[in-house]
Amino acid sequence: MIAMAALPLVHAFSPARLPESAEALRQDVKAFLADRLRDYPAHRRAKSWSGFDLDFSRDLAARGWIGLTLPKEYGGAGADAFSRFVLVEELLAAGAPVAAHWIGDRQSGPLLMRFGTEDQRRFYLPGICAGETVFCIGMSEPNSGSDLASIRTRAVPEGDGWLLNGSKIWTTFGHRSDYMIALVRTSGTSDDRQAGLSQFIIDMKSPGISVKPIIDMCGDAHFSEIFFDDVRLPADALVGTEGEGWLQVNAELAFERSGPERIYSSLVLLDLWAAHLRSSPQGARHEQRLGKMIARLAILREMSISLTAKLARHESPVTEAALLKDIGTELEQAIPAEIADALAADPLPTDPELMRTLAYLMQINATFSLRGGTREILRGMIARGLGLR
């Protein structure tokens, strides 16, 4: 009846299944986590991928579960994206404290695989895979959040290398990182927008770097501000091609946005609440509310697996990842609000761990649709994918 305009974006999430080879990992990971996280209270596990624990990361690495998709020659397992999905899904469901290795594993390592030199791969990847080297991301600046192309941190050529000046902010665990991969300007001015930007690996122990943790509203020092004052970078600090930073960063963001952590941030809370309902005489009252959230979660999981299949085929589902992140974070944010409404319907005695976990997520959920690209930016990307911009 109507000319159904080709809308590849809304049909991009074709059904996919996790193969048996990926599933094979699951029980081992579960057993490891059940043992390793035995004494981890729920309210800490609720911090999910914001929980920093180097010992945990090292133990995970000892099992070969960091850098899963990186080649074996660099310390990885040479596994596919599906295997990583299974691993990540179990880590998030358990609320494992993965922050120390998360960025290196999720994006810095893959970035170096894609754009780095052989020497860079040999130098950095083994440390990532061993859970020894902590990476952070240098993108936002005090005056450049969503408008990333307006960044002012600058590297100018000096001798064989570069001289770096400027600052970065909202850097997750910058104050505990060994290296930063930063987007900086190397030529032109802000008026040149995306042109003239490059990426560098910065050794956080370099002279001229000072780091200031930022306390968040929940009392955690998770973000940081980093200042670069005439920091010398060697020539081999450049990642990929000078001037191609924008293209590289967008590829990196596709890695960042494609994983199931964009749908599972409130999963520990959801499961705590479900356990509460099972043992509560009022449990059946909230069946509809619970079912609605689970239905959404099940569909989001399908969409996430679909994107994983694209990653496994070495595609770069940039707009699809933005779409999934926007819907995913919407559910992640709704879960604490819904549970709060349910629990406050009857002020019955409630497990203090559940209440503490709920309080944390009710507050921190504001960040879910900010980190890794705000809602408004993502919707602009989707609009472009619909041909409207």
Added chain:
Amino acid sequence: MDDAILGPFADLLADLSSEQAIRNAEPSGDTAVLWTALEQSGFLDALVAEDMGGAGLTPAIVAGLAIKCGEHLVPAPVAETMVARAILAQCGLGEQFPGPIMLWPQSAEGVLRSQVSPIFCQNSMALTQTGSQLALVKLRAGERDGFNLLPARIDHDEAALATFEATDTDLMPWTGAILAAYMAGAMNGVLALSIEHVNNRAQFGRPLSKFQAIQHNLAVMAELVASANVAAIFGFTADTLTINPWRAAVAKCHVNEPAGRTCALAHAVHGAIGVSEEHKLQLFTRRLKRWQMSFGSESFWSRQVAAPWLLPAQGTSVDLIRRQTEEYHNG
């Protein structure tokens, strides 16, 4: 999805289920031409096993066909008939009942398990189910309802065409899955209309599509539609004829709210013209809103989705989702 099957099917529907055919069917249920062509196409036997003369396709393919039916607002129970024919064939009653068949699950008291009955079309029958008792009965048209559509009613003046027992058949999950697919298809149509509208309609010297507010509204619509399409396919089991009731529950539960929000966003960007009878948009949105109440709203299906979580369960929500979706996993 298999384009070799979906492509020709979509072309057939584009031809048969024209705007005029849809509008003509509304007051009368007249779908004779359309139905004859569908009979001849062979698509109605999609789910009937090959050794019983059908195409032996899997339910997952039917999901794609049903989405196409929704896109084209086909005024006849195409997907329902596919399912009914497969069930009848399994019970030894194949090929005896050509004609449109609605799925009609009933409570123990014989009451249709839907707040609104399916929309009538001429010569249609209902495959009723009360417990393990199934029957094929004739339908007649009721009075045009508040949506200005004709509800089907069982014609109690006519004797049942067939009655039989089937212990492992449950029509209710099929209705949920089929509706999720019809709704996803109609949402595809609404999104397409909306994009066309904002690209063509200009105000303040430029097309609506250049305004950020409009861009964001359409981005949200695209999200809702994308997830609905995933839900539609999710609702149908991949490999076997037996539908997974939990998947079907998730599908209909999920799609209801996105359907409503999609209608709201579409009417928002269309402005007054979208509310006129003359414009195509209302053909989609009236049906989507009526489908929200068909065979269970979110409030109904959500309880079935949650049920496994309220049992003495072990494991995370991921474990439970995997267990529920892979119940019928084939190999």
